[in-house]
Amino acid sequence: MDELAELAERVASRSGRREKVALVASYLSALGDEDLGRAIRFLSGRPFGPRDPRRLAVGHVSLREAVTAASGWDAETVTLSIREVGDIGEAIGLLMRGKTAERPLSLAEAESLYRELARRRGAVEKEELLRECFLRYRPLTLKYFVKVITGDLRIGLHEKMLLEAVAAACGVKPDALRAAAERTGDPAEAALAARHGRLEQISTRLFRPLDFMLARPIASAREVPDPENWLVEDKYDGIRAQAHVAAGRAALFSRGLADVTQAFPDLAAALERLPGSAVLDGEVVAWREGRALPFTALQQRLARKAVPLFLPLEAPAAYVAYDLLLRDGRELMELPIEERRAELERLLAGHDEPLLVAPQRQATDQDELVRLFAEARARGNEGLVLKRRGSRYEAGRRGGAWLKWKQPLATLDVVITAAEQGHGKRATLLSDYTFAVRSGDRFVNVGKAYSGLTDQEIRELTERLRALATARAGPILLVRPEIVLEVAFDGVQKSQRHESGYALRFPRIVRWRRDKRPEDVDSLERVRQIWEASLSSPGRSPSR
Amino acid sequence: MRVEFTGQGIYLADLDLWLDPHHRQRRAWISHAHRDHAGAVHEEVYATAETLALYRIQHGGALEGAALRAVPFGQSWELCGARLTAYPAAHVLGAAQLLVQWRGLRLLYTGDVKLLPPLCGRPTETVRADRLIVESTFGLPIFHFLTREQARERIVAFARCALEEGRCPVLLAHELGRAQEVAHVLCQAGVPVAVHPAAARYLPVYAEAGFPMPGWDEWNGSALPEAALVLPPRFRASVQLPRRRVRIAYVSGWAALDNARARTGAEELIPYSDHAGFEELLELVEATGAREVDVVHGYTGAFARILTLRGKLARAPERPRPEGENG
Incomplete structure (x- = not known):
């Protein structure tokens, strides 16, 4: 651990990517097999391997308590010091300077300390062990010992660079190592295989879950400048699950890589009937009459060890598959998504509920994305997942080849046209606002909202609105349309109440857009589009 | 009183x-x-x-x-x-x-x-x-700082390493105090030094007080010097320093904290203070x-x-x- 800390300092003091990789590679190549695994884990900010169920459960409070006890400084000095440093590991290293026995710490010893920390129950017991550690080891070592606990070394060594260094240290190509690391889900395991020339033997193993590819969240269609480059699927409100199938046996693994097969005997039975072997990625959803129900309908199943036979009827489940990672011993993860999808469709062709393939759609522009989003919501789903055309399956990564867009609905920018006083403690303030969208060169009202701003903002708005007042109609103050709000809502309906002919359902204020002018607000046309989109799913309003 | x-x-x-x-x-x-x-x-x-x-x-x-x-x-x-x-x-x-x-x-x-x-x-x-x-x-x-002996060693080693790599060592040092100290130790060690004018104007007073800087140059600001550049941090943003052609060190008490890297753009932190x-x-x-x-x-x-x-x-x-x- 002492050498690792010194290495980390050197890596932090080099800004060049290649220099960092070279430093790490030369350090790793001198390590024995067991230390190689430990160093790789520690350098990626993990005390244990990804499949190790142990958790440290050590928070900032415990670290602070322990360093307060070990350093002898008063709590205020320690708190201020941590704040000034900005990183608790670094702060602990600095606070313990000159106060430790400076004993050496090996990687193996550090690992057993982490295990002991995970084993101890209760904050007091953990803090006692931390205090002992803080008094025993070198300050620089403590800095990184703690950074592994908090999960980020902050030395500008990103996962990809670490893998490059591991590849260089083990004499293999970075791509080969990365692929192996994704298959095993454990870079340390891949490194060992690489070092001993067994990289080719690492393959996706059936009934041993792989890391899931993850989606990066986006908040609106505006973040997708090139909709034509993306495939669009609904985002289901279910449990992400990997299905492993071979020779009449099936298993389902959830995101925590836990085996959840027992909760879904109905799905397992259907999966067992698939020919050959396969690993599928998809979502377990509650399913009735051709549509997904909220996930809560399934939650009771997970709570039980074994699911009684009558439950599947109460809350029927379906497996909506959207990716295929392995087929009859052939790995597909490096293939473009379109090819994996084609294989998936072939595999599930002729199968019916509860095995489904997630419908895939396409958008040519952002407006169409917005429409698809509204449609997905109308079907009772959470939103959309966008998958980049031509992308491979990046196990364990949130790399941006998948995006998830999940929001109540797209928001609208509107302008305040009238305001009213509120009730209770807001009785003296203007806290209820009627708002409008653009229609040609006029503004037409589409709703009224009274929540979502802070008291401070309401006070400020009250002052601004009083200055903008043009007329009073009973309790209502009419104002010059100048102040722009961003509102969220559950849907659009036809309404006689407003001149626009539409009203937003359950509008709420997301934020005051001080950066926008009245001419920037959304148009009545946009409101009409959202209303029309909600019509294409008859029988259900867009709200949930 | x-x-x-x-x-x-x-x-x-x-x-x-x-x-x-x-x-x-x-x-x-x-x-x-x-x-x-x-x-x-x-x-x-x-x-x-x-x-x-x-x-x-x-x-x-x-x-x-x-x-x-x-x-x-x-x-x-x-x-x-x-x-x-x-x-x-x-x-x-x-x-x-x-x-x-x-x-x-x-x-x-x-x-x-x-x-x-x-x-x-x-x-x-x-x-x-x-x-x-x-x-x-x-x-x-x-805040724990280097002694002057440690600082001298770090400053000289940093500059020599960078020059050997063919890069210009840039030492960010306050224009009155650290800048003259850095220039002094580099000159004494025989490393060529160019000093930003804002710091250079004080050098004669230091020399007169018994801290000579043999062979220093005033930096004209037009191109990277073939010498160690002593630059007050407040000019850091207004000076073009192509990343691949320089190494930057920050000599300051604030260099005791890693967050100094993000604030100054320096790779090397030399926690020596006045x-x-x-x-x-x-x-x-x-x-x-x-x-x-x-x-x-x-x-x-x-x-x-x-x-x-x-x-x-x-x-x-x-x-x-x-x-x-x-x-």
Whole structure:
């Protein structure tokens, strides 16, 4: 651990990517097999391997308590010091300077300390062990010992660079190592295989879950400048699950890589009937009459060890598959998504509920994305997942080849046209606002909202609105349309109440857009589009 | 003795003497030539000869008509019935602590101070006092600095390595104090040095005081020099430094924290300061023997609390003060 800390300092003091990789590679190549695994884990900010169920459960409070006890400084000095440093590991290293026995710490010893920390129950017991550690080891070592606990070394060594260094240290190509690391889900395991020339033997193993590819969240269609480059699927409100199938046996693994097969005997039975072997990625959803129900309908199943036979009827489940990672011993993860999808469709062709393939759609522009989003919501789903055309399956990564867009609905920018006083403690303030969208060169009202701003903002708005007042109609103050709000809502309906002919359902204020002018607000046309989109799913309003 | 802590500076009313005031006053003691202490011109100024030499470079013609009184180290003078004596404070060249003896009371104003010997300048003398006014720029137990020997080694090794790689070593160092120290050690080690004009203008005063810089060049600012470049941090943003052609080091007390990398763009952090690090500061306070301590700059509240816990009568007088320029 002492050498690792010194290495980390050197890596932090080099800004060049290649220099960092070279430093790490030369350090790793001198390590024995067991230390190689430990160093790789520690350098990626993990005390244990990804499949190790142990958790440290050590928070900032415990670290602070322990360093307060070990350093002898008063709590205020320690708190201020941590704040000034900005990183608790670094702060602990600095606070313990000159106060430790400076004993050496090996990687193996550090690992057993982490295990002991995970084993101890209760904050007091953990803090006692931390205090002992803080008094025993070198300050620089403590800095990184703690950074592994908090999960980020902050030395500008990103996962990809670490893998490059591991590849260089083990004499293999970075791509080969990365692929192996994704298959095993454990870079340390891949490194060992690489070092001993067994990289080719690492393959996706059936009934041993792989890391899931993850989606990066986006908040609106505006973040997708090139909709034509993306495939669009609904985002289901279910449990992400990997299905492993071979020779009449099936298993389902959830995101925590836990085996959840027992909760879904109905799905397992259907999966067992698939020919050959396969690993599928998809979502377990509650399913009735051709549509997904909220996930809560399934939650009771997970709570039980074994699911009684009558439950599947109460809350029927379906497996909506959207990716295929392995087929009859052939790995597909490096293939473009379109090819994996084609294989998936072939595999599930002729199968019916509860095995489904997630419908895939396409958008040519952002407006169409917005429409698809509204449609997905109308079907009772959470939103959309966008998958980049031509992308491979990046196990364990949130790399941006998948995006998830999940929001109540797209928001609208509107302008305040009238305001009213509120009730209770807001009785003296203007806290209820009627708002409008653009229609040609006029503004037409589409709703009224009274929540979502802070008291401070309401006070400020009250002052601004009083200055903008043009007329009073009973309790209502009419104002010059100048102040722009961003509102969220559950849907659009036809309404006689407003001149626009539409009203937003359950509008709420997301934020005051001080950066926008009245001419920037959304148009009545946009409101009409959202209303029309909600019509294409008859029988259900867009709200949930 | 009445000591007033005001937004204008510290005022010793019985002597009609201001300590490092921010605006023009009738009579002032200037502890050293950093802007936040020596930014104003006064009718009558007491300071060491070296501080006055630096002060003249900064204020030039504006000093016309001002009475500048050069005070030798260790020799007392009388003022309104008090005996005043200047003692070295290490900080920057000419920096001095001021001891005021008045009716049996010994009041010591340290100004900015460093206890370990500096790369350039006189070592600090510890002075016994009853009452102490001390700074706490680095008054938290996270600030540990290199000794001058360690700093010299790091600075020279950094510059040599970069030059061997074919890159220009850029050393970010405050224009008055660290810049001259860095230039001095590099020149002494035979490393070619180019100094930014804002720092270069003070070099002759350092050379005259016995810290020669043989062979330095003033940087003309047009291209990267084939030498180590000494650059005050405030010019960092306005200077083109192509990433692959330079190595950047930051020489400062603030370089004790990793977040200095993000703030300065430096790769190498060399935590050497012209202020005392935390332990030095505590040692300095203890060495004065003062029971009563006023903490006037930096982490004043925190450092006063730490002193209180150690049995001092310590305070952090409220005193709005402009941002310091040093560190």
